[in-house]
Amino acid sequence: MYLSSFLPDPDTKSKQQKVEKGMDKGGGKNTSAYALVEGSDILKLLKPRADFSHKGTYGHALIVAGAAETMGAALLSAKGCLYGGAGLTTLSIPESGLTALNTSLPEVMYLDRDALGLIKKDATDKYNAIAIGPGIGKDKQAEKILEQLLKAKRALILDADALNILSSRTDLLSNILPHSILTPHLKEFDHLFGEHKNWESRLETAVTKAREMQIVIVLKNQYTFIIDEQGSVFINPTGNPAMAQGGMGDVLTGLITAYIAQGHTSKDAAVLACYFHGKAGDELAARYFNVTASKIAMQIPKTVRRILNR
Numbered sequence: 001m002y003l004s005s006f007l008p009d010p011d012t013k014s015k016q017q018k019v020e021k022g023m024d025k026g027g028g029k030n031t032s033a034y035a036l037v038e039g040s041d042i043l044k045l046l047k048p049r050a051d052f053s054h055k056g057t058y059g060h061a062l063i064v065a066g067a068a069e070t071m072g073a074a075l076l077s078a079k080g081c082l083y084g085g086a087g088l089t090t091l092s093i094p095e096s097g098l099t100a101l102n103t104s105l106p107e108v109m110y111l112d113r114d115a116l117g118l119i120k121k122d123a124t125d126k127y128n129a130i131a132i133g134p135g136i137g138k139d140k141q142a143e144k145i146l147e148q149l150l151k152a153k154r155a156l157i158l159d160a161d162a163l164n165i166l167s168s169r170t171d172l173l174s175n176i177l178p179h180s181i182l183t184p185h186l187k188e189f190d191h192l193f194g195e196h197k198n199w200e201s202r203l204e205t206a207v208t209k210a211r212e213m214q215i216v217i218v219l220k221n222q223y224t225f226i227i228d229e230q231g232s233v234f235i236n237p238t239g240n241p242a243m244a245q246g247g248m249g250d251v252l253t254g255l256i257t258a259y260i261a262q263g264h265t266s267k268d269a270a271v272l273a274c275y276f277h278g279k280a281g282d283e284l285a286a287r288y289f290n291v292t293a294s295k296i297a298m299q300i301p302k303t304v305r306r307i308l309n310r
């Protein structure tokens with residue numbers, strides 16, 4: 001299998017670049033740097049829900065998301081996190097979203113956005129995973145919140161508007177801690193790291209940046225590329241065009257946050273989340289012409305159960 005099968009570009013030199021099946025074979029020092037994620041890899045990564053475990057066992061996730069007009073993005077991320085199995089999920093949104101949160105996701109806790117300004121390193125210690133970005137907007141207030149969270153010196157999951165803010169505040173890039181996860185789609189990636197003529201060069205930049213910054217980059221597309229801190233590329237084979245609807249990335253961010261909260265490494269959390277997100281979409285697409293982001297989130301526990309039962 002060649003890299004070109006996973007890229008939309010028709011005519012790149014990547015035709016010759018080999019992709020190994022399975023995460024064990026690819027990405028290692030002496031083997032191909034491109035590995036196709038398989039169901040068997042996922043089974044090895046999943047942690048069981050153990051006897052005598054409780055909500056504390058599965059971590060506390062904080063998601064900073066939403067603005068008055070884009071509260072939906074915040075709710076979708078929280079939904080992804082909840083259905084992804086985090087022990088506790090706290091959503092930091094503007095107060096105007098509180099009723100919507102309590103009525104649509106009663107399991108999720110609320111942290112007032114203004115209180116977030118008071119967050120110091122100690123206050124973030126109680127969270128096992130912190131994500132910021134979906135629907136927060138790009139205004140000065142959103143910029144300030146991002147800056148403050150970066151100062152808390154925690155690895156973060158950075159998505160959507162957090163990436164857009166970073167594109168215009170590149171001085172903040174140096175505050176991103178190792179093992180943080182960036183989840184750009186094509187446009188967000190190019191805004192952040194410069195325009196690219198094709199996917200192959202975009203992928204090369206992603207590998208360079210992931211190594212340089214010691215982060216994980218989830219470069220979203222029909223086949224999402226997960227690039228780890230060593231620059232190894234894991235290709236996610238699940239997902240389909242029925243999923244091409246707004247809010248899909250917000251759910252993915254929540255799901256990644258859930259896996260980090262449950263104690264996975266950044267690379268494993270990204271691989272698990274992308275695989276199940278796409279797999280849930282594939283299962284739903286067998287019955288529905290298009291699938292909504294909410295439906296994907298709610299499908300996740302069924303998809304995980306089915307894969308474990310195999």
Ligand SMILES: NC(=O)C1=CN([C@@H]2O[C@H](COP(=O)(O)OP(=O)(O)OC[C@H]3O[C@@H](n4cnc5c(N)ncnc54)[C@H](O)[C@@H]3O)[C@@H](O)[C@H]2O)[C@@H](O)CC1
Pocket residue numbers: 069070071072073074133134135136137160161185186187188220221246247248249250
């Ligand atoms: N219910 C809600 O409140 C929703 C809020 N959202 C949030 O709203 C904010 C802005 O989202 P927007 O959709 O306006 O901006 P985006 O930057 O996500 O998309 C802008 C445009 O870029 C193009 N684009 C996106 N992905 C692409 C890809 N993979 N390849 C090629 N072109 C691509 C599309 O034409 C799209 O209209 C984000 O923070 C996002 O999280 C969205 O997630 C949608 C749902």
Ligand SMILES: Nc1ncnc2c1ncn2[C@@H]1O[C@H](COP(=O)(O)OP(=O)(O)O)[C@@H](O)[C@H]1O
Pocket residue numbers: 160185220221222223224238239240241242243244245246247248249250251252277278
């Ligand atoms: N054609 C497709 N095939 C597979 N996955 C897709 C397809 N279209 C979108 N997706 C998935 O949906 C998500 C879209 O993310 P993003 O563009 O950030 O959405 P949004 O900003 O609307 O939440 C990504 O995870 C992407 O892989």
